[in-house]
Amino acid sequence: MVFDRISRWCVLALLVLALAGCGGGGGGGSDDDDDGNDGADPGEPNATLNADAGDDRDVVTGTTVTLDGSDSTVSDDASLEFAWRLVSTPDDSDAEIADGDTATPRFSADADGTYVAELTVADGRGNEATDRVTVTATSGNTRPSADAGADQAVKTGAEVTLDGTGSRDADGDDLSYRWAFVSQPSGSSASLDDANAATPAFVAEAAGDYTLSLVVNDGERDSREDRVTVTASTANSAPVADAGPDRNVSVNDTATLDGRGSSDADEDDLSYDWRIVSRPDDSAASLADPNDAQPSLTTDAVGDYIVELTVSDGQASDTDRATVSAGPVLVLSVDRGNPVDGSPDYTAIDANIFASQLTITEIPDGANTLGSLRVGRFRLxxxxxxxxxxxxxxxxxxxxxxxxxxxxxxxxxxxGDTVVAGDSLAFATIAENIAVPGEYRFDFMFTVRETGEDYRLTFRVDLTDAD
Known part of the structure; x- marks a missing residue:
């Protein structure tokens, strides 16, 4: 019995020592590892990074969906890196994201169901943020999408006009509107003049925030609710920045940005400050007149250029962004060089249709045909x-x-000829054995396989014997 009691005490003592050893091992690591990061660089602690994958939406099955992460932000001027992936897709979908390292990638909603896309943004210093967006594809009637318009800042007592005209229906159905106040300042009894109009109005009779909701209906389905906030104040009203619409241009074209839609409820003069947030890796593009309401941006590489506008009334400021997407292009140029020495001087043609008039009066005596005539020289x-x-x-x-x-x-x-990217190809249009005198029209045509565009070169030729 005594031996048993001694044995039990020994076992208990060993257990206590073992547990103390485990606890000591957990808290006895080196000081360098007590943050749990194994020495990794935590990045800039003061930089605030926000990922914005855009609004959920409904589309018609079979359409190409363009995602939009351009509203993602970082609190300093660091460049953003984008990484998109499809977290989930319908069982019978083969959808894949294209250009997943840009702000505006795309995928094909090839099957009915729900697609969840995840955006991760990074600032290159170890900071990351994520956000998700849901796209619902249906082959029947598609749920409409409500757009309650941009937030507004107004003076107390001003009449406010809301704007739901940005609401859309993928099927093209007519929409009905249903507005409602979600909240308004204490002491306010504001009401809408027509809650079923696309652009109703109300009077912001008290200082504070008015939040309103909009639901649209296509005759069968309600949209998801969208909200807008109107801030009324008796002090200085913050301006509202408007960087203008997104746009598509051909690479090497110049896009004129437009911040003239920016506004200030107090009608204060606004200052403008534009900057390029991101651009293609191989681009060196910069803004011309970045402190003008309408600066210009000349694209120099294929891809997306995200620009940000900051407007200020001297006391408060606001920002907005726009995206300029530069696509590839096949440039057609005509040679307007010296016909005497044959030196070329190519001038780009804005369209894929060219017309020219040639009049030739110096015909050799007695000639009834002109052997060969180069009616035009071009470059692609x-x-x-x-x-x-x-x-x-x-x-x-x-x-x-x-x-x-x-x-x-x-x-x-x-x-079948291919013009390689970054290269050019010169060619000439020829007419031979042309009877003199005579008036002619020659058409030269071809189609570009990748775009389906037809090019037409038309020449009107007048051969007149001066004698």
Missing amino acids: EAVGQAYTIDDLRYEVVRSTSDGNEPDLSVDGLAS
């Missing part, structure tokens, strides 16, 4: 991607001569 330049020429063709559309129809050809260009 591929910027941002390669382009392939298809279905090169030409025809004599008009001829007043009684002689044989002229022979047409193209020197330097053929169906």
